[in-house]
Amino acid sequence: MLYDALTKIINGMTGGPTMTPKQVCVVGTGYVGSVTGAVLAELGHRVICVDSNPEKVRQFTNGPPFPLLEPGLDELIVRHRGRTLTFTADLATAIAASEVIFVCVSTPTKLAGLARGSFDMTYVDLVAREIAKHARGHVVVVEKSTVPLRTAERITEILESNMNGSGATFHVVSNPEFLAEGTAVRDALEPDRVLIGTKPGDDFARRVMDELYAYYPREVTLHTNVWSSELAKLANNAFLSTKITQINAIASLCDASSADVTEVGRAVGMDKRIGNKFLGAGIGWGGSCFGKDVRALIYLLRNHHLEAEAHFYEAAHDLNYALRERFVMKMHQSLYSLRGKTVAVLGFAFKPDTDDVRDSPAIDIIRMLAEEGASVRVVDPAAGHKVKEFFPDGNAPAERIVVVKDALSALTGADALCLCTEWKEFRHLDMREVAKRMNKPGWVFDGRNIYDPQAVVAANLCHYGVGRGVRRP
Ligand code: UGA
Numbered sequence: 001m002l003y004d005a006l007t008k009i010i011n012g013m014t015g016g017p018t019m020t021p022k023q024v025c026v027v028g029t030g031y032v033g034s035v036t037g038a039v040l041a042e043l044g045h046r047v048i049c050v051d052s053n054p055e056k057v058r059q060f061t062n063g064p065p066f067p068l069l070e071p072g073l074d075e076l077i078v079r080h081r082g083r084t085l086t087f088t089a090d091l092a093t094a095i096a097a098s099e100v101i102f103v104c105v106s107t108p109t110k111l112a113g114l115a116r117g118s119f120d121m122t123y124v125d126l127v128a129r130e131i132a133k134h135a136r137g138h139v140v141v142v143e144k145s146t147v148p149l150r151t152a153e154r155i156t157e158i159l160e161s162n163m164n165g166s167g168a169t170f171h172v173v174s175n176p177e178f179l180a181e182g183t184a185v186r187d188a189l190e191p192d193r194v195l196i197g198t199k200p201g202d203d204f205a206r207r208v209m210d211e212l213y214a215y216y217p218r219e220v221t222l223h224t225n226v227w228s229s230e231l232a233k234l235a236n237n238a239f240l241s242t243k244i245t246q247i248n249a250i251a252s253l254c255d256a257s258s259a260d261v262t263e264v265g266r267a268v269g270m271d272k273r274i275g276n277k278f279l280g281a282g283i284g285w286g287g288s289c290f291g292k293d294v295r296a297l298i299y300l301l302r303n304h305h306l307e308a309e310a311h312f313y314e315a316a317h318d319l320n321y322a323l324r325e326r327f328v329m330k331m332h333q334s335l336y337s338l339r340g341k342t343v344a345v346l347g348f349a350f351k352p353d354t355d356d357v358r359d360s361p362a363i364d365i366i367r368m369l370a371e372e373g374a375s376v377r378v379v380d381p382a383a384g385h386k387v388k389e390f391f392p393d394g395n396a397p398a399e400r401i402v403v404v405k406d407a408l409s410a411l412t413g414a415d416a417l418c419l420c421t422e423w424k425e426f427r428h429l430d431m432r433e434v435a436k437r438m439n440k441p442g443w444v445f446d447g448r449n450i451y452d453p454q455a456v457v458a459a460n461l462c463h464y465g466v467g468r469g470v471r472r473p
Contacts, residue, residue: 021045022212030106031356033102034067037049047080048094050089057088060081068356100142102142104145107121108292119147119148131159133163140171144175146176152230174197178195182354195224197223238294241285241290241294242313244320245285247280250467254467262465282448283327283361286351286361291359298310298314327418327466331445341415342376342377342415343418344418346380346410347379347419348360348380348421349421377403379404408433408437411434414439419445420447441462441473443462446463456471
């Protein structure tokens, strides 16, 4: 690891922290926990990853295949497993053996009750109670899961009121993750920033975290108070998701005029103050993070009686979800009706290079297409096997939804291509071959604006791209 060696040299020269191997426990092996655990092992620490699901523990211990698809993760796990990286369902023993404990359990959206929209903290609370019972000595408890503001106080209270004579001392730290699925390992090894939020005066926690992360260049490490760190995570996702929603709002205007959103986006993105990332217009964002975090932010703002601010995010949130129906409406109008039509949906995962389908726009789009009477063929290189979880056989409208292995088979005899996820195998489709296989006139509905409209039209197909209007041969 060249980067590692260089960091050590630089830190040594500048008097920065030097790497001291820590005994770490990571609770929860979802995307965040499994990547955090594997990367900490790669950084030289001894890591125990805990999950209450014994089947997941077995898969991580014996796989691949592992319970989730994340490029580069398999390699790290296999490299360190059985030596500095272990997997277990025994939370008590893992806690008792550790000096740093990462809480990486899920914090789903609360769907009912007065706190509807906020994070459900059941699992975090549960883990905090277990830490209180089993921890020994000075222990740093790290909030890694995305949590509401002031969770550090909540965890501290639970820790202190559930201790049963262990004499442990707790240091609660916020260290949010900014990993994006599909690039999570790279993001963790080369982060834009490592954010460490500690309680004022907690020098012990600050030192332990600095030693833990000695690998990273000092200029990417940012120390803040614990509350700023908690809020920065929500703010980060709020900025990213509303940036996408802004370009999508402009895309709607492009559709109503002759402007092309990809050109508008390119022009806007050249302004260095704005930047060219996250300006991809289309069917909007999905995934397990943006929706959950924006809803939690809206709840938080309302809780502080910040109604106008809450409205701002609510409008962005609602517009994002409206895009899914609008895309289906476009297909309905272009094909004159969806009833009896065959639509090949390319992509089921919420983004490429992952098999994660949580809040994937494709789910809503497929449901609407089938409910409108279309026959739907779904293709996804990694998440195809999950389609039937959402549309179980025997339940309407599942009888009109089939999973097909490859794009060209799905497109044979289809009336429309509906691109939902920009997997690289879909980017490079030969449009002339597609046109040969599809019914006439074949339609390409590009929900991620990956196809060149001219090439599609030259192949004798009709094209619609979000914010790019309709073009016919
Ligand atoms: C997001 C953030 O990017 C991470 O920084 C953060 O750590 C993570 O949430 C989290 O909170 O755990 P992720 O949801 O994995 O990561 O994926 P993104 O790459 O951000 O994509 C989210 C959605 O936005 C996808 O559906 C993607 O297709 C969509 N998107 C992205 C667009 O519609 N347009 C774009 O230009 C970019």
